[in-house]
Amino acid sequence: MSQVLALKYRPTSFDKLVGQETITNTLSLALSSNRLSHAYLFSGLRGSGKTSTARIFAKALVCDNGPTATPCETCENCKMANENRHIDIIEMDAASSRKIDDIRELIEHTKYKPNIARYKIFIIDEVHMLTREAFNALLKTLEEPPEYIKFILATTDPMKLPATILSRTQHFRFKQISKSETVKHLAHILNLENINYTNDALEIVARAGNGSLRDTLTLLDQAIIFSKGSLTPSNVASMLGLLDPMKIEEIYESILNEDRKKLLEITKELDEYESETVIDELIAYLKDRYFEQDVRYSNMLCERFLRILSEAKNLLYINANDSFVLLLVFFKMVEALNVKKIDDMITALENEKNLHVSPKISQIVQKEEMKQSFSKIEQPPLSVSDEDMEKEASTSVFLNKNIELFQKLIEKMNDRSVEIGECFESSVSFTSFEDGKLELSSSAEGENRLKLRHNWSTIKHLIQDTFGIETKINIIQTEPKEDKEEEKPQEVEKAEEVPLEKTEEQNNTAPLSKHPFVKKAMELLGQDNE
Numbered sequence: 001m002s003q004v005l006a007l008k009y010r011p012t013s014f015d016k017l018v019g020q021e022t023i024t025n026t027l028s029l030a031l032s033s034n035r036l037s038h039a040y041l042f043s044g045l046r047g048s049g050k051t052s053t054a055r056i057f058a059k060a061l062v063c064d065n066g067p068t069a070t071p072c073e074t075c076e077n078c079k080m081a082n083e084n085r086h087i088d089i090i091e092m093d094a095a096s097s098r099k100i101d102d103i104r105e106l107i108e109h110t111k112y113k114p115n116i117a118r119y120k121i122f123i124i125d126e127v128h129m130l131t132r133e134a135f136n137a138l139l140k141t142l143e144e145p146p147e148y149i150k151f152i153l154a155t156t157d158p159m160k161l162p163a164t165i166l167s168r169t170q171h172f173r174f175k176q177i178s179k180s181e182t183v184k185h186l187a188h189i190l191n192l193e194n195i196n197y198t199n200d201a202l203e204i205v206a207r208a209g210n211g212s213l214r215d216t217l218t219l220l221d222q223a224i225i226f227s228k229g230s231l232t233p234s235n236v237a238s239m240l241g242l243l244d245p246m247k248i249e250e251i252y253e254s255i256l257n258e259d260r261k262k263l264l265e266i267t268k269e270l271d272e273y274e275s276e277t278v279i280d281e282l283i284a285y286l287k288d289r290y291f292e293q294d295v296r297y298s299n300m301l302c303e304r305f306l307r308i309l310s311e312a313k314n315l316l317y318i319n320a321n322d323s324f325v326l327l328l329v330f331f332k333m334v335e336a337l338n339v340k341k342i343d344d345m346i347t348a349l350e351n352e353k354n355l356h357v358s359p360k361i362s363q364i365v366q367k368e369e370m371k372q373s374f375s376k377i378e379q380p381p382l383s384v385s386d387e388d389m390e391k392e393a394s395t396s397v398f399l400n401k402n403i404e405l406f407q408k409l410i411e412k413m414n415d416r417s418v419e420i421g422e423c424f425e426s427s428v429s430f431t432s433f434e435d436g437k438l439e440l441s442s443s444a445e446g447e448n449r450l451k452l453r454h455n456w457s458t459i460k461h462l463i464q465d466t467f468g469i470e471t472k473i474n475i476i477q478t479e480p481k482e483d484k485e486e487e488k489p490q491e492v493e494k495a496e497e498v499p500l501e502k503t504e505e506q507n508n509t510a511p512l513s514k515h516p517f518v519k520k521a522m523e524l525l526g527q528d529n530e
């Protein structure tokens, strides 16, 4: 290889430019339709193809067949342009010729017609480096140059240009050449050069080139020499002073396996590498895994790893003890796995909570709680044994369901007549519902009692509508009565329902639903909706 690749493969026509299709299309169109501006500004990152484009554009202007988007490449103008020795194409580097005198000299040049071509073209590279005075001197010529003058200004930093310059030029923004386009271009060159390579190796070179095709080609030159004609990820990484990709993988494997001993060993091996490069490689690897949707690297884990790695860069900046920082980073990443576990547990718990709690478990819990609650009752109105408790607990689910039915009943009554509903709700409480027998307790007195009695057929209909058509109803009067005979609604007897019972001896006047035990149970079960 006698010539460096960047020169050998410098594009000489628009179709050979890599990654700037929009710009080359626009310029081609301007050339073929002869709609030309007198000043162009090309801005973009270094190595994005600004200077190459400027040279091709200049050639297209001076070609004997031009202006044309496809210069003939055979005329004297084209040949001289390609060899970079055209007398009417003047290149100037504003980084080294930035003073007003340099610009004055340039302006002097513009006064003379081109020697052989139809245009005299000035290509000013790094134009943002000009001094303010130099810019001012250039301004007038830029605004109204002689018709045979064309300016092509190039810069990596258009923000540093005065607005007056920007407004007098047609601005083309060169985008960063993507990694995939770069890899494709490298592969194309290596195929022509008959050199073996793997795509992974080219990815590493392209990444190291940082979006600059020129830099990437220079690295490729080195890599070809270093790897003796066969580019593999390992030798390319080694040439670039990067960690072998296998080592990066090993680091991540050890982190995921929480193998601290192995990480300690690896850290010692990493001594010869720059820690910042190692961190960059770790980030690049993580990014690749994320884009691949590797299941081992969840969103959350990637976010945590990236945060740790980014923070590590700050640590390296303030602390020179590189290997210590690296070890710290690895261990922090291992710890981040624990946070993941905790997060998993929280998610699992939340899922569990959303599922129906298994009745067995809920009953055991409730039984325990009820036992406690029970022990707090000073004068237990019922003597409850453990067995009773168990029975009570196992039926508590049904109790809850029945209370719901009772609520529905009240709603239905309110729908039928608010008067009856209110009367019923204020004086009748649910006691139990077992084997089709509904037991209610009533504290209704006087007018309310009469009201309930008069509307008994409606109430009964609604009860059977709610609890089932076969429901037998038993109402226990809980208030002290003036007349025990009067206390039963006639309809109850007529319907041959379970006779009303005397209640005082068994009941402390409060409806069962108000009993602390039942209240507690209801509270507990209130969470356990169907």
Ligand SMILES: [Zn+2]
Pocket (backbone or CB within 6 Å): 062, 063, 064, 065, 071, 072, 073, 074, 075, 076, 077, 078, 079
């Ligand atoms: Zn030509």
